[in-house]
Amino acid sequence: MNFPTSITYWSHFVTIAMFALGLLGFLLRRNAIVVLMCIELMLNAVNLFLIETSMRTNTPDGIILVVFVVTVAAAEVAVGLGIILNLYRLKGTVNLDHFKSLQG
Amino acid sequence: MREVLFIAFSLFTIGAASGVLLSRNPVYSAFSLILSFFGLSGLYLLWGSTFMAMIQILIYTGAIVVLFVFVVMLLNLQTNRENSSNIVFLGVVSASVWLFSLIILRVLTRSIPNKILEIPENQLRTISKLLFTRYLWPFEILSFFLLVMIIAIFAITRTQEIAHGGEK
Amino acid sequence: MEWTDLIITAVKTAVIYLGMVQVVPIMLIVERRGAALMQDRPGPNRVGPFGLFQPIADVIKMMMKEVTVPRQVNKALFLLGPFLVLFPASLVIAALPFGDYFTLLGRDYLLQVANIDVGILYVLAIGSLGIYGILFGGWASNNKFSLIGAMRSSSQIISYEIPLGLAACSAVLWYGSFSLREMVYTQEGTFLGILPNWGFFYQPIGFLLFFIAAFAETNRLPFDLPETEAELVAGFHTEYGPMDFGTFFMAEYMNMATMSGLMVAMYFGGWHLPWVSDVTLLQWLGSRNLLAALQVVTVIVKISVFMLMFVWVRWTLPRFRFDQLMRLAWRNLIPIGLINLVITALIMYFRSAQ
Numbered sequence: 279m280n281f282p283t284s285i286t287y288w289s290h291f292v293t294i295a296m297f298a299l300g301l302l303g304f305l306l307r308r309n310a311i312v313v314l315m316c317i318e319l320m321l322n323a324v325n326l327f328l329i330e331t332s333m334r335t336n337t338p339d340g341i342i343l344v345v346f347v348v349t350v351a352a353a354e355v356a357v358g359l360g361i362i363l364n365l366y367r368l369k370g371t372v373n374l375d376h377f378k379s380l381q382g
Numbered sequence: 383m384r385e386v387l388f389i390a391f392s393l394f395t396i397g398a399a400s401g402v403l404l405s406r407n408p409v410y411s412a413f414s415l416i417l418s419f420f421g422l423s424g425l426y427l428l429w430g431s432t433f434m435a436m437i438q439i440l441i442y443t444g445a446i447v448v449l450f451v452f453v454v455m456l457l458n459l460q461t462n463r464e465n466s467s468n469i470v471f472l473g474v475v476s477a478s479v480w481l482f483s484l485i486i487l488r489v490l491t492r493s494i495p496n497k498i499l500e501i502p503e504n505q506l507r508t509i510s511k512l513l514f515t516r517y518l519w520p521f522e523i524l525s526f527f528l529l530v531m532i533i534a535i536f537a538i539t540r541t542q543e544i545a546h547g548g549e550k
Numbered sequence: 551m552e553w554t555d556l557i558i559t560a561v562k563t564a565v566i567y568l569g570m571v572q573v574v575p576i577m578l579i580v581e582r583r584g585a586a587l588m589q590d591r592p593g594p595n596r597v598g599p600f601g602l603f604q605p606i607a608d609v610i611k612m613m614m615k616e617v618t619v620p621r622q623v624n625k626a627l628f629l630l631g632p633f634l635v636l637f638p639a640s641l642v643i644a645a646l647p648f649g650d651y652f653t654l655l656g657r658d659y660l661l662q663v664a665n666i667d668v669g670i671l672y673v674l675a676i677g678s679l680g681i682y683g684i685l686f687g688g689w690a691s692n693n694k695f696s697l698i699g700a701m702r703s704s705s706q707i708i709s710y711e712i713p714l715g716l717a718a719c720s721a722v723l724w725y726g727s728f729s730l731r732e733m734v735y736t737q738e739g740t741f742l743g744i745l746p747n748w749g750f751f752y753q754p755i756g757f758l759l760f761f762i763a764a765f766a767e768t769n770r771l772p773f774d775l776p777e778t779e780a781e782l783v784a785g786f787h788t789e790y791g792p793m794d795f796g797t798f799f800m801a802e803y804m805n806m807a808t809m810s811g812l813m814v815a816m817y818f819g820g821w822h823l824p825w826v827s828d829v830t831l832l833q834w835l836g837s838r839n840l841l842a843a844l845q846v847v848t849v850i851v852k853i854s855v856f857m858l859m860f861v862w863v864r865w866t867l868p869r870f871r872f873d874q875l876m877r878l879a880w881r882n883l884i885p886i887g888l889i890n891l892v893i894t895a896l897i898m899y900f901r902s903a904q
Contacts, residue, residue, distance in 0.1 A: 290487060292392045292425070296399050296418075298440045298483040303403030311454055312411050315402050318446065321413070322422055323409050325438075329530055333429040338508045341434060342517055345509070349524055353531035355446050358536040359453045366457050409689060411625070417680065436671040446707060452704045455689050506668070506728065513879030535645060540649070 291332050296323035310362045310372040314355065323349050387428055396420030408454045413445055419443045434505055559652065563663050570643050573807040574800045576607035581809030584861040592724060605775070615792035623692035623789060631687025632790070632797035638679040639804040645669045646811040647731050649821045649845035650828065653838045661821075661842060662731065669730040670718050673812055675768065680805065681707045683774060683798075686771075688786035699785025702872060703769065703776035709879040710773075717760040721753055722809040723814050730812075734820030738827055746824035747769035749817040755890045757817045758885055764809040767880070768802060771862055772867040775875060783808075810856030811849070818852055821845035 296319055303316030325344045339370025366372050398421055401414030419442045426435040513521050579594070579602060586593025595601040619625060649661030666672045681704055688700025727735045739747040766773040777785030787798050813818060819828050823831070823844075832841050870878070 285385065288388070289405060289425075294483045294487045295396050296488075298436065298479050299399045299403060300398070301479050301482075302476065305479070306472065307403055309408055309455075311408050311450060315411055315415050315450060316400065318417070320401060322419065322442070326422055327427060329426055329431055329434055330429055333431055339429055340420055341431065341505075341509055342512055344434060345437070345513070346396050346520065346524060348437060349528065352441060352446055354468075355449055356535055357538070358533055362539060363453065363456070364467065366392050370456065372518055410684070413627075413686070432666065432668050433671070436668050436675045440671060440675035440678065444675060444681075444711070448681060448704050448708055449681075451685050451689075452701065455685070455701060458697075 286330070290327070290343065291329070293323050293327040295319075308374050309357075310365065310374055313374065314358045314362070316356075318351065318355070319357060323345060383429065388425070391421050391424040391428060393420075395425065409451070412451045412454060415450070416443050418449050420449070431505065433509070552653065557655075558659055559663075560659075562659065566648065566663055567640065570640075570804060571800070571806055573611070573857070574803045577803045577806070577861075578605040578608055580858070581861050581864075584858070588862075589866040590776075591700045596865060597826045608794070611793040612796045617793065619659045619792045620691070621787050622692045624692065627690035628789070631683045631690060631786075632801070634686060635680050635683030635801040635803075636797050638676045639678045639801040639808065641671050643804070643811075644806045645672050645730060647734055647815055647820055648806060648849050649842050651838075652842035655847060660731075661846060665729070665731055668728040670722060670728050670733075670812075670816070671778055673730075673808070674715060677805070677808070678711055680706070680801065683801070687790070687798075688776075691786070691789040693759075693789055695782045696788050697786075699776040699778075699782050699788075701841060703786060706769075706773065706775055706875060709876060710763045710883075713759045713879060713883035714763035714767060715755075715886045716884065716891055717756040717763065720756040720887075720891050721760075723747060723894050724749065724752055724756075724892070724897055730815045730820075730897050734815055734822065736901075737819040738822050740825060745801070746819060746822070748819040748822075748824075753890075753894070754779050755819065755886060756894075757813070757860040758888050758889070760813060760817070762878075762883065764813065766875075767864065768805040768809055768860075770802070770806065772870050773875060774869065775872055780869075789878070806860050808859060810853045810860070813856055814849060814852040821849050823848055833848060 300316045300319030300323060303319065304313055305317065307313055325347055328340040328347075330346050331342075332338060341354065362372055369376050395418050398414045398418035402411045402418065405411050405414060419438060422436040423435040423443075426432075426438060582604065583593045583601065593601065594604040597607045619628065644663035647660075647662045647665075647667050651658045651660050653659075665839070678874075685700045686701045688696040691697070721733070722728055723764070726737050733749070734738060737746075737748050741747045741751050745751050746893040765771075769776055776782075777786075777787065787795050789896070790798070828841065831844065834837065835841050835844065
């Protein structure tokens with residue numbers, strides 16, 4: 279299949295944009311659940327890049343990496359949400375500003 | 383045709399992704415996340431990877447986001463305003479993210495091999511063969527990792543129950 | 551792609567989709583009359599001969615009612631809810647094979663909307679999206695019963711997707727293909743000379759798992775915990791008006807039909823008649839299009855049998871309690887599914903070693 283260079287270039291742009299959005303949300307949002315969602319966005323940006331590269335260079339390794347990433351992401355979300363549930367039980371909120379006890 | 387579809391899917395994905403961090407209500411965030419994953423799976427289809435597109439929908443939208451929505455609804459969070467950090471911090475963070483992205487974009491696009499290659503006829507077969515030959519050990523470790531994760535999740539909920547029992 | 555191709559694909563899509571939508575009125579009367587039959591009462595028999603026009607009357611009633619949107623709801627998601635359920639239910643039909651192919655103007659056209667090479671993944675993936683309509687609809691209703699229904703639905707569907715996936719995994723392993731069409735091709739002929747070469751005879755446990763999980767996935771009794779009228783009023787659709795409820799209803803029946811179609815394609819030989827191969831039939835009938843028509847009729851008959859089974863089970867079994875439902879999935883179905891997968895893998899290994 280033919281991949282014009284412009285599409286490749288703009289696909290990288292999409293990857294970066296998604297990653298940047300995820301990073302921004304991760305740094306700026308205070309709701310723990312939304313923060314986790316932003317981590318997912320970043321992971322998916324990487325997945326997009328890996329699949330695009332893998333399909334462009336005709337090597338299946340990138341896709342296998344994505345399979346691994348998806349598996350780890352699913353586990354990560356399950357554990358992360360479990361922790362968030364516990365945090366909620368602890369303080370009745372998931373706003374990350376309320377969890378500063380280590381800062382003294 | 384490809385170009386038009388690509389632009390449509392990209393804009394859709396990025397728009398939905400920005401919806402995740404812009405919406406105040408976590409439920410809307412989750413909804414945007416679903417939409418953005420759909421856009422991504424459209425992009426995967428465009429690259430010719432039907433399998434990954436289906437996996438994206440099956441696992442991300444079908445399972446992971448359901449978990450998100452489930453927890454959001456379980457906690458029934460009020461959509462109170464987040465007292466967002468001061469404007470200087472926001473500006474600094476945005477600027478640095480923007481710079482960082484630009485640098486990565488430069489690095490990534492420095493050398494794009496513009497080869498014309500055809501996609502292997504049976505991609506699934508190739509992937510599964512590789513999974514059980516070259517990537518056998520990562521694969522096995524991953525399964526062990528999943529087991530550990532299951533136990534970890536049980537442990538997380540268990541400790542809470544014990545703590546409650548102790549309070550009584 | 552030429553103009554004629556495009557037009558024929560469009561017509562094919564329209565015919566298959568509209569054909570599947572007809573499941574809804576037919577099932578409406580079948581279900582009500584079936585319930586009456588099992589409860590030893592006449593059932594609806596006034597509208598038209600044998601009450602056959604009852605669905606039309608039902609639909610007219612639903613259409614004529616006033617559409618109400620309660621004041622406390624989240625309007626956008628509330629109105630989106632029914633369509634989020636109907637949309638995946640309609641999309642899934644594209645992957646179902648209704649027959650081999652027919653010839654028109656010297657060209658062959660598949661009796662399937664889209665021959666996707668990962669067909670079964672597509673069905674599972676898109677089918678799992680129907681849950682969002684229930685989740686968002688239930689949440690947006692801003693009603694405790696609806697919310698509980700939605701939460702139940704999400705945990706139930708996530709849990710039962712695993713046995714469904716495991717059964718599908720075993721089937722994929724057995725047929726060596728993800729494509730539903732390939733699966734049906736493999737099921738031609740006979741097994742041991744007496745039985746038809748259907749997946750059911752190779753994967754009986756897988757079929758049973760799939761069958762049970764299909765009930766949970768379609769929110770049918772005995773697994774209709776999201777809408778238990780005894781404890782949750784009507785669950786996630788408590789607040790919905792007439793036609794929104796009708797949309798949920800439509801989606802449920804269409805999901806049943808696709809699940810039946812999937813079971814037919816995976817375990818009951820798709821368009822194949824038992825003991826007769828396609829080549830013999832073609833010689834006998836003498837025409838490819840006639841054979842295609844026969845295949846479509848075969849698939850429809852097989853799907854109808856499963857639909858009747860859905861009705862039969864609904865009025866036979868009582869509803870599960872929620873913990874029983876979860877225990878059934880996690881403690882019974884998933885281990886059985888895993889064991890079935892391992893056994894299938896072993897058989898495949900030894901078969902290929904020979």
